[in-house]
Every structure is written in C-alpha cells, then in structure tokens.
Amino acid sequence: QSALTQPRSVSGSPGQSVTISCTGTSSDVGGYNYVSWYQQLPGKAPKLIIYDVNKRPSGVPDRFSGSKSGNTASLTISGLQAEDEADYYCCSYAGTYIHYVFGTGAKVTVL
Amino acid sequence: QVQLVQSGAELKKPGASVQFSCKTSGYTLTHYYMHWVRQAPGQGLEWMGLISPGGDFTIYAQKFQGRVTISRDTFTSTLFMELSSLRSEDTALYFCAREGASASKYFDYWGQGALVTVSS
Numbered sequence: 001q002s003a004l005t006q007p008r009s010v011s012g013s014p015g016q017s018v019t020i021s022c023t024g025t026s027s028d029v030g031g032y033n034y035v036s037w038y039q040q041l042p043g044k045a046p047k048l049i050i051y052d053v054n055k056r057p058s059g060v061p062d063r064f065s066g067s068k069s070g071n072t073a074s075l076t077i078s079g080l081q082a083e084d085e086a087d088y089y090c091c092s093y094a095g096t097y098i099h100y101v102f103g104t105g106a107k108v109t110v111l
Numbered sequence: 112q113v114q115l116v117q118s119g120a121e122l123k124k125p126g127a128s129v130q131f132s133c134k135t136s137g138y139t140l141t142h143y144y145m146h147w148v149r150q151a152p153g154q155g156l157e158w159m160g161l162i163s164p165g166g167d168f169t170i171y172a173q174k175f176q177g178r179v180t181i182s183r184d185t186f187t188s189t190l191f192m193e194l195s196s197l198r199s200e201d202t203a204l205y206f207c208a209r210e211g212a213s214a215s216k217y218f219d220y221w222g223q224g225a226l227v228t229v230s231s
Contacts, residue, residue: 003155036217038156045206045221046148046156057219089156093216099170100146100158100216 004029004090004103011109012080020106022073022090028101030071034093037066037075039086040105046089050075077108085110113137115190115207115222122228123197133190133207133222140188141165144210146218147181147192149203161210162190197229 005023012018022029022037029035035053038046048057050066053073063078073092077084090103118132133145147159160171162181169181180193190207205225208218 032216034216038218045223046208046218047221048217048219051211051215051217051219091156091158091217099161099172102148102156102158105155 002101004092004101006088006090006103006106008104009107009109011111012077013111014080014082016080017076017078018080018108019077020075020088020090020108022075022092022103024071024073024092024094024101026071028071028092028094028098029068029073029090031095032093033068035066035068035073036091037064038089038091039084040089041086049088080108080110082110084108113209113220115209115220117205117207117222117225120226120228122230124231125198125229127197127229128193128195129197129227130191130193131205131207131225131227133192135188135190135209138209140183140190141185143212144214145181145183145190146208146210147179148206148208148218148221150206150224151200151203154203156206159192159205194227197227199229202227202229 010018037050040046053068054066065076094101114136116134146161162169182191207222209220211219
C-alpha cells in the first residue's frame with residue numbers, strides 16, 4: 001500500500017492561507033469519510049487537528065479546516081501564524097485489509 | 112487527563128528483538144483500540160498494527176506480519192509491542208496511539224515516542 005501523496009513543502013506569510021493536499025485512491029481517501037490530519041512539531045508526537053474529513057477536536061483553532069473531493073483531501077490553514085510552522089500528515093482509513101495509510105507529510109514554513 | 116507514557120530509547124543489534132511499553136492512564140484501556148505507528152528518521156508516519164478493546168484480536172500491517180506482536184496488561188494499563196528480527200531499516204521512533212471512542216478511525220492521543228536504533 002503506497003502512502004498518500006502530499007506536497008513536500010508549503011509556505012506562506014503570516015496572515016495568509018495555505019492549503020495542503022492529500023491524494024489517495026478510491027480505496028482509501030475516496031472510499032471513506034475517515035480522513036484525519038496531524039500536526040507534528042520537531043521532536044514531538046503528532047497531534048490530531050482534524051478528524052472525519054472536516055471536524056476539529058476541542059481546543060484546535062478554527063483557522064484549521066478540512067475538506068475532501070473525490071480521492072483528494074485538503075487541509076487549509078487560514079490566518080497563518082508562526083506557531084503553525086510544523087510538519088502535517090494526513091491519514092485515511094483504508095478498509096479491513098490495509099486499515100490505515102498515512103500521507104508523505106508536508107512541511108509548512110511561515111515566511 | 113489522558114496520558115500515554117512510553118519506555119525509553121533502545122540500541123539493538125541486527126537480528127535481535129525489542130519490546131516497547133506504553134503506560135496508559137486517565138481512561139480505561141479496555142474501552143479503546145490501541146495502535147502502534149512508527150517514523151523512520153526524516154521520514155513519514157507508518158501504521159504498524161492495533162489491538163482491540165477486549166484484547167481478543169490484533170491486526171498487523173502486512174509489512175510487519177510475522178515480526179510484530181502487540182499485547183497489553185490490563186492490570187497495569189500498559190500496552191506492549193514487540194518487533195523481532197530487527198534490521199537497520201527498523202531504526203525509527205515508535206509511537207503508541209489511542210484510537211478515538213467507538214472505533215472512530217483517528218488517533219486522538221499519542222505517546223511521546225521511543226527510539227530504537229538498530230546497529231551492529
């Protein structure tokens with residue numbers, strides 16, 4: 001099972017919006033509304049920021065939003081802040097054989 | 112509050128086995144699926160496997176079938192993962208993670224990670 005495809009890096013200035021794509025197949029992203037997103041700061045564990053495509057856990061700022069169209073999910077960070085500089089990973093449930101597949105990861109840089 | 116505290120770093124020789132522990136607190140271990148995810152240096156996350164809330168079944172990623180065993184001790188609320196026949200490519204940071212309630216298909220809490228270095 002191949003990893004979901006994400007851009008290697010995305011950058012933006014403070015206050016701008018950036019969008020990270022996550023492309024899979026009809027067997028994972030396109031087949032289930034079980035896409036989640038994780039923020040990983042250097043040397044830290046991943047932190048859940050989006051689940052079920054577009055839901056935010058309590059405590060996650062509303063400038064993080066998720067969506068999905070076909071086999072591609074997206075994470076948008078609106079009003080980019082310096083503290084958003086991190087690696088971001090998507091993850092999709094992929095059925096009872098593969099189970100879970102993560103994205104390749106995207107590094108967000110705040111200029 | 113929910114906490115997952117993992118054991119420390121390990122240095123292992125090729126061919127050896129390693130066992131990680133993940134001490135959980137703040138919730139009932141037997142109510143949640145628990146997972147292991149690893150991350151090689153500078154690389155992405157990779158799902159390894161899970162154990163059911165009842166502990167009655169485990170599921171492993173095909174890549175690790177035959178080399179990985181996930182278990183738990185409900186008395187100490189501790190999750191374990193053993194990886195055998197280690198090779199250099201297994202050098203990675205290993206995370207335990209809790210799946211959200213009701214088999215929700217996302218990971219809401221993570222351990223801090225435990226590094227294993229495989230080197231002769």
